[in-house]
Amino acid sequence: MAAPGHPVFTDTSLDKFFARRISAPLLTLAVATLLAAAGNLKFWSTLTAAAGGLSLAHLPLLAGAFLIIVLFFNACLTLASFRFVAKPVLIVLVLMASAASYFIAAYGIVIDRAMIQNVFETDVREATELFSWHLVLTVGLLGLLPSIWIARAEIRFPQGLRGLLGRVGIAGGSLLLAGLLLMIFFKSLAPALREHRELRLLLTPTNTIQALHGYLRSKWSTPVVVAPLGRDAMKGAAWRGQARRTVTVIVVGETARAMNFSLNGYKRETNPLLARQQGLINFSNVSSCGTATAVSVPCVFSAFGQDNYSEAKASSQEGLLDVLAHAGFSVLWRDNNSGCKGVCARVAYEDLSQPGPNARFCEGDECYDERLLEGLPELIRKSTKDLVIVLHQKGSHGPAYAKRYPQGFGRFSPVCDSIEFEKCSRDSIVAAYDNTILYTDYFLSKTIDLLRDTAASEGVDTAMLYFSDHGESLGENNLYLHGAPYMFAPAEQTRVPMMLWMSDHFSERFRIDRTCLMARRTEPLSHDNVFHSVLGLLDVNTAVLNPKLDLFHACTRGS
Ligand SMILES: [Zn+2]
Missing domain, CATH: 3.40.720.10 (Alkaline Phosphatase, subunit A)
Structure with missing residues (x-):
């Protein structure tokens, strides 16, 4: 027992903050919202400009687009919402998104296959040139802090068949709702997305996942040999x-x-x-x-x-x-x-x-x-x-x-x-x-x-x-x-x-x-x-x- 006047270090208020009990669906929705919002500042400013600027008239469209993305992320993350899988997946995504968001905002880059190649094939000197306190701050606040929170959280996963059906219901319902919203806002969203193809490359973390996939596929694939056709013609x-x-x-x-x-x-x-x-x-x-x-x-x-x-x-x-x-x-x-x-x-x-x-x-x-x-x-x-x-x-x-x-x-x-x-x-x-x-x-x-x-x-x-x-x-x-x-x-x-x-x-x-x-x-x-x-x-x-x-x-x- 600790004597009066001696603080008890095993249960500080900081510890309390970092040791929350949370249900898996709520955590998933929270991370989906965090990714859509904080990880995509440049995406939102570009979409706002493409839609014709920030005004009251464009607010429903932007809110609709935000909801569509949150629901889409939520559906994807729900599929990974299992014990031993959820934490590493969410942490990697949050860290990746915070770094990507920083580089996109700071350097105006887009995250594509070539950029991922740069990242993998760069040397230490180049890498240290990219290092800045601003990066530390962004990744710390938007990536590290939420990651620590997720790592320490006590996640309650719905169990058994009911839990499984619940996940399917949430993922399906999210996609359905996203689809419905997409139909409502399609007339305005489609031209903006078509004319501003860079938006696809600005949306984190899907841009990074796509680019990584493309990079690894091209790295491991054998070069395309074109087979002859109709040489008898x-x-x-x-x-x-x-x-x-x-x-x-x-x-x-x-x-x-x-x-x-x-x-x-x-x-x-x-x-x-x-x-x-x-x-x-x-x-x-x-x-x-x-x-x-x-x-x-x-x-x-x-x-x-x-x-x-x-x-x-x-x-x-x-x-x-x-x-x-x-x-x-x-x-x-x-x-x-x-x-x-x-x-x-x-x-x-x-x-x-x-x-x-x-x-x-x-x-x-x-x-x-x-x-x-x-x-x-x-x-x-x-x-x-x-x-x-x-x-x-x-x-x-x-x-x-x-x-x-x-x-x-x-x-x-x-x-x-x-x-x-x-x-x-x-x-x-x-x-x-x-x-x-x-x-x-x-x-x-x-x-x-x-x-x-x-x-x-x-x-x-x-x-x-x-x-x-x-x-x-x-x-x-x-x-x-x-x-x-x-x-x-x-x-x-x-x-x-x-x-x-x-x-x-x-x-x-x-x-x-x-x-x-x-x-x-x-x-x-x-x-x-x-x-x-x-x-x-x-x-x-x-x-x-x-x-x-x-x-x-x-x-x-x-x-
Ligand atoms: Zn065509």
């Missing part, structure tokens, strides 16, 4: 004894959805020029491989098809453009988008998306799709080979639809010219989008005119195949933009336009039966048909061609 019978060269243009559209093409029955006249193009065959029932460029573009040029496609498979096997090169075509990819996603790695590539000095068809930092046609007639004239030219459009890329077309194409109005969708009516967003389709109509029609003229003046046989990579939601069920998981994606995001134009000489030479093709134009088709149909169209013989997916197989006379 050869030009078939239709090529024998032909003196005329061929030029085939494949236009890869961006975010164009089928239902807003008047060729497919849309109420607004968005295709006035294509409607007058003689011999154009419009396929009205085509679905995309994915709902995002990064999926659809590699998928459509791969031999895998939607069911067997994966990013890893596509990047480790040659694709359509390689097979065409093996068959002797000269292949060129011209880009006004964000690159070819690996599809054109082994063929010629031109980036036309950056306005250089004296660049025509550019305004500010934006280049209109017409630029993809610049110099094309000369290029065709100078070449001595059969050409396949891919034109990758910027198309209808959102949310800044109004930036995608020159002024003269603003036929439908009033248009939404803000990326803050909550400031715009749905009609004005659709009007801006429809103007992008009107411009694409002009661009495709101009491409066909160019190919028709070249066919006549240069004596080459020409054709154009156009399809879009995926569609777009424009407020149907309060959904905007694209990228929904395919299983749940609405038709607005998965139904794409596709059309074919051939010069008369071209269709005669390859003996393509137009009447037969016209009869197939409402058949259900998909991106899966593209790989095989391009080879079929150009009469390329190879074992990788699947005649069942070749649109032209049944429509070639004498086959």
